[in-house]
Amino acid sequence: MxxxxxxxxxxxxxxxxxxxxxxxxxTIKHFFRRQTKSLKVIKDISFEIKEGEIVGFLGxxxxxxxxxxxxxxxxxxxxxxxxxxxxxxxxxxxENFLKNITLIMGxxxxxxxxxxxxxxxxxxxxxxxxDKFEAxxxxxxxxxxxEIDEELFIPVRKLSLGQRMKSELLAALIHEPNILFxxxxxxxLDINAQRNLRKFLQNYNKETNATICLTSHYMKDITSLCKRxxxxxxxxxxxxxKLDLLLKKLSPVKEIIIxxxxxxxxxxxxNSGFTIKNKIKNEITIKIDNNSITSSLKTILNNFDIEDxxxxxxxxxxIIGKVLIKKDYDI
Amino acid sequence: xxxxLINNKIFTLLKVQYSNMLEYRVEIALWAISxxxxxxxxxxxxxxxxxxxxxxxxxxxxxxxxxxxxVRQFSVVWVVFSFEEDSLMGKVSPxxxxxxxxxxxxxxxxxxxxxxxxxxxxxxxFFFFIFNPETIWIPNLSILILSILSTFLSFLxxxxxxxxxxxxxxxxxxxxxIERLLFIPTLFLSGLLAPVVSFPEYVxxxxxxxxxxxxxxxxxxxxxxxxxxxxxxxxxxxxxxxxLFPLFKKIxxxxxxxxxxxxx
Numbered sequence: 274m275x276x277x278x279x280x281x282x283x284x285x286x287x288x289x290x291x292x293x294x295x296x297x298x299x300t301i302k303h304f305f306r307r308q309t310k311s312l313k314v315i316k317d318i319s320f321e322i323k324e325g326e327i328v329g330f331l332g333x334x335x336x337x338x339x340x341x342x343x344x345x346x347x348x349x350x351x352x353x354x355x356x357x358x359x360x361x362x363x364x365x366x367x368e369n370f371l372k373n374i375t376l377i378m379g380x381x382x383x384x385x386x387x388x389x390x391x392x393x394x395x396x397x398x399x400x401x402x403x404d405k406f407e408a409x410x411x412x413x414x415x416x417x418x419x420e421i422d423e424e425l426f427i428p429v430r431k432l433s434l435g436q437r438m439k440s441e442l443l444a445a446l447i448h449e450p451n452i453l454f455x456x457x458x459x460x461x462l463d464i465n466a467q468r469n470l471r472k473f474l475q476n477y478n479k480e481t482n483a484t485i486c487l488t489s490h491y492m493k494d495i496t497s498l499c500k501r502x503x504x505x506x507x508x509x510x511x512x513x514x515k516l517d518l519l520l521k522k523l524s525p526v527k528e529i530i531i532x533x534x535x536x537x538x539x540x541x542x543x544n545s546g547f548t549i550k551n552k553i554k555n556e557i558t559i560k561i562d563n564n565s566i567t568s569s570l571k572t573i574l575n576n577f578d579i580e581d582x583x584x585x586x587x588x589x590x591x592i593i594g595k596v597l598i599k600k601d602y603d604i
Numbered sequence: 605x606x607x608x609l610i611n612n613k614i615f616t617l618l619k620v621q622y623s624n625m626l627e628y629r630v631e632i633a634l635w636a637i638s639x640x641x642x643x644x645x646x647x648x649x650x651x652x653x654x655x656x657x658x659x660x661x662x663x664x665x666x667x668x669x670x671x672x673x674x675v676r677q678f679s680v681v682w683v684v685f686s687f688e689e690d691s692l693m694g695k696v697s698p699x700x701x702x703x704x705x706x707x708x709x710x711x712x713x714x715x716x717x718x719x720x721x722x723x724x725x726x727x728x729x730f731f732f733f734i735f736n737p738e739t740i741w742i743p744n745l746s747i748l749i750l751s752i753l754s755t756f757l758s759f760l761x762x763x764x765x766x767x768x769x770x771x772x773x774x775x776x777x778x779x780x781x782i783e784r785l786l787f788i789p790t791l792f793l794s795g796l797l798a799p800v801v802s803f804p805e806y807v808x809x810x811x812x813x814x815x816x817x818x819x820x821x822x823x824x825x826x827x828x829x830x831x832x833x834x835x836x837x838x839x840x841x842x843x844x845x846x847x848l849f850p851l852f853k854k855i856x857x858x859x860x861x862x863x864x865x866x867x868x
Contacts, residue, residue, distance in 0.1 A: 288864060343697075343865050346701050347700075347701060348697055348700055348701055348863070349863060349864060350860075350861045350862075350863075364861075366700070368703040371701055371702060371703040372703060374701065375701075376697070376698065376701055378697070378698075382698075383698035383699070385620065385624055387624055387627040387628075388620065388623055388624055388627070392620050392623060392624075393620070395616060396617060396620045397702070398616075399612050399613045399615075399617065400613055400616075400617075400702050400703060401702075401703065402612075402613075402703075404612070445698075
């Protein structure tokens with residue numbers, strides 16, 4: 274049986290936020306009497322993640338995804354509830370716990386700006402207690418996986434965003450962590466760089482059975498990496514389960530565009546009991562329930578003279594977009 | 605085994621930070637030049653014959669201010685500004701989840717900067733001796749070693765004070781403004797502008813209870829060969845380190861609970 278590597282129970286986090294009215298009057302008032310209020314950004318959430326799972330955290334901006342990741346890796350202190358990651362309380366930041374995890378933030382970097390990445394790699398290797406021989410071996414392996422070579426010896430400030438991101442990944446993975454927390458790792462990367470990064474993460478997960486917790490606004494990251502998603506809405510979990518189940522639930526029908534050889538066939542199909550979305554001459558768009566798609570297509574192909582046929586998958590972004598603005602999904 | 609690992613961490617950290625500092629060698633040369641306040645003060649003291657009031661000869665006073673310059677060069681600390689920026693920009697976040705306190709990075713940065721600074725400080729001293737050949741002296745080896753130790757202890761005290769202030773970033777976000785308040789007593793009571801011996805007796809007795817005279821005045825007097833209580837001075841430096849270190853640990857531990865990782 275696969276063990277739970279992350280166990281979160283009734284977790285909440287509040288921040289003290291100061292507010293100020295606009296204008297000079299507001300500024301003076303704010304100077305003499307600062308008003309702060311406690312804002313609960315994470316509200317009593319619970320979930321578990323199994324070893325080797327890749328889980329995507331979805332939510333609108335400010336929903337609380339990054340705050341959850343920051344608490345999971347021990348960067349910030351939870352206000353209430355409990356977190357166990359790999360058997361450790363993250364915030365205590367015990368050495369063995371820190372050697373097991375890594376956090377990669379798409380918009381933040383740990384590489385030393387004026388030096389080539391290789392210097393930061395050796396520094397990180399020393400910090401994680403690796404000897405030079407082991408460090409060299411891991412740098413070689415990871416740089417091959419990430420397809421970086423010459424970039425290792427060029428000052429970070431002169432690298433492109435994609436090259437920098439790859440180097441960041443290498444620096445963050447040199448200690449071969451079991452748990453990866455990735456906060457928008459593909460932010461700002463071009464399509465090819467995004468694809469390469471996803472491929473790398475898939476391979477890393479496959480080779481090391483590492484657990485990956487990921488947030489991203491690019492749906493392609495989520496659909497190609499995560500089988501399971503946790504949707505966060507205003508600090509609460511609105512959905513926790515399989516991604517394909519969520520997609521089916523939110524988009525229960527598919528649109529099929531059928532081009533008939535003749536208009537007579539199109540009329541025949543129009544009157545055959547399928548739900549018709551529209552018909553233009555001999556081209557008909559019908560809606561078919563996800564559960565009966567195979568049988569329906571079989572019927573159509575057997576009974577009508579079909580010239581061409583397209584299955585129109587609804588855009589995932591659109592479907593997920595619905596989740597981000599709704600509170601509960603009972604799947 | 606453990607000491608090997610620690611040595612490896614510290615040695616690599618120093619090596620990398622030194623490479624990084626070499627990228628800024630021009631800036632560091634300018635910083636070294638900008639630390640010549642003691643020479644201005646020397647000029648004010650000697651041109652107004654102020655040294656007569658404290659019974660110190662021109663030569664000894666010149667040596668004192670040259671040593672004050674040297675001690676200042678190797679004990680200057682700016683950790684509060686670096687930490688404040690890193691903390692506000694969220695740059696400290698990746699360091700917080702590494703098995704090494706982020707202050708070790710700043711510590712290594714300072715040491716690396718001092719090594720980079722060293723040749724520039726020597727060049728300035730060389731020119732000082734050209735214009736003031738009568739001040740040339742060779743301290744004996746034991747005094748030299750004790751002076752280096754005392755300068756390092758002075759650096760540790762300043763690093764700990766600023767690190768404590770830097771940790772206030774977790775509460776106030778602009779901790780450097782508190783450091784500016786500390787800069788005033790540091791400037792006047794440390795011996796940078798005037799040897800502490802020049803203060804009135806009743807003021808002196810209070811000053812020696814603070815950490816400030818052990819930052820510049822004590823190591824500079826030690827190195828320049830002026831009369832000083834070596835054992836007392838070193839003991840006070842060590843005492844201040846023992847007082848400040850647990851305070852830093854406590855404030856760090858409480859502060860990180862307040863960390864919100866903003867900017868990231």
